[in-house]
Every structure is written in C-alpha cells, then in structure tokens.
Amino acid sequence: MTSPVELPSGIVRIAPFTAFVQRFEDLLASSTRLVLYFIHSRRWRENHDAAIKTFLAREGTTLEVFLPDLENHELMYSLGKHFDDGPQIPGLITDAYRYFARLAREYKQPADIWLFGTYPTFSFYRFDDRAILALYSNTAAKKDLPAFEVTTDSALGRFVDADIEDLKQECRQRTPDDLEIVIDNALHG
C-alpha cells in the first residue's frame, strides 16, 4: 500500500481493494457515520461483520445503505452479464438485503435502504472524514479492483457526497422490513 500522502484530489491512499481490510477496521472503529453503496459486497460484510456490529452498537452512529433494486430485472440481467460470478449475483443481493434487515432488527439501523436501478460505476464506503471508493471492471473477467481512500472535504469527497444526495432522489426508499416484500415482488410464479 502506498504511504498516506494527501494530494490535491483528496486521494490519500491507492491500493487493491483487498489491501484495505485493516483500514476498514480502523475506520469502523473510529467513525460515527457510514454510508454504503455496493452491489452486495459479500466478502466485505463477512470480513467486517463484527466491526460493523460494534459500530452500530456504539451510541450516535448512523448507517445508510444503497443496494441494487432486485425488482429491476434489467439491472439484474446486466449485472449478471458483467461479473464472473454473474449467475449468483441476484442471490447475493438477496443475501445482502437480509443481512441489513437483520442488523436493523438488532440495532435499529439502517432505518432505511435505498434501492438503485441504474448500473453502478463504482462502489463507495463513506465514513466521517474519509471515503473509500472502489472501481468496477468494465469486463466480466475477475481481477483485483483498485480502490482509493479520499478525504471527504476534497473534490472526490464532494463528488461522493453529491452522489449520495442525488441517489436519495433517484432511488426507491424502503424500510428494512419491506425488503422481504421487494424480494417477493421480484420473483414470479
């Protein structure tokens, strides 16, 4: 991992996403705000499950989550085409729905989930004064995904914050309890 030197862009670290495991643990331990935007991030949820729960158990913390809209069949089809684990993606998204619904039952957070229907170009994990952005590949071939840690008061950080506000306008908002209805609506038969 490169040494943390702040650049005008706000980038303080660039490394493969997999190299950020300890950094995520540190950020979860020290932050009060977390905003997540990803497709399902199963590995990240598994790696940081305990830290996520500790974060939620701390008083004053907030969690907001953006996930793909399972009822958008075209998005599900497109995601399936663009990842090497494509056929599993709708199932992994369902798993992510249920994971956050379980957290909400136990910790009362996240209070709401936003469901996006447009194809994601990058994922982000926004903490108090830092955000980690990870690129998605333009092909289905599996590869290490590059990630950037940025300060939230930088150009890239403000870009993420603007995206969060715009996403809240564009996405469908659902309570965690409603996610089972979304899953049921997405399925026919």
Add this chain to the structure above:
Amino acid sequence: MPSPAIHSPRFVGSRIIGRAALAGALILLAGCASVTPIGELLQNSSKYNGKEVRIKGEVKESAGLLGRGAYQVNDGTGTLTVISETSAPPPSGSTIGVKGVFQALLTLGSKSLAVLQEHSRFQ
C-alpha cells in the same frame, strides 16, 4: 410412360392445394405448439433455463435502460421481462410474440426472477 392423368390440370391443381394446406397446417401447428405459457416457464424455471422458447402476450411496460430495450409481457398466466439487445421495445398495450432464451436469474422456493433474452419477434 407416365399416366396422362397425373399431368392433368385438375390433378396438378389439387396437388398444389394439398401441399399449401399441409404447409399452412404445419405453420399453424408449429406456431401454436411452440408458444409456452409464461406461468409454465416461471413455475418450471429450471426445466426451461437456458432454452429457447416462444411466448406471446400483451406488452405491459416498456422501458429501455443501459442501451437495451426492456419490456414486460403478460399472457394471462404470468408476466416476464424481455431484454432486447438490438431492438427498441414495442409500445405498451400491443400484442407481441417473442422468441428468445429463457434465463432464470434467481429461484427461491417455487418462485423465480427470470428474463427472456429476445432473439426475434413474431405476430
């Protein structure tokens, strides 16, 4: 030496009519027999997954995102999202036949999240 009777205009005419009737019946039979009810596809998604099928019904919702034409077809037995890589989606409310590959993206219990990848359309 061939019999003059089989070259008579009456025989040739009846032979043409017979062949046309047979061809028509085959087309009709093929058309009817190969249309699979959407409800059947969704209830037996693993059986049809990856197979080319034909559906026919009313276009319920027409939308195109991500450079694709996507629309929903309802045939009275169920609704299926059709993904078209090459054509614009048909207008809502129209009746359409679609041939394509059925893809079950997710199955939980007896229910499926599935799409039809459009290959061609028919009336």
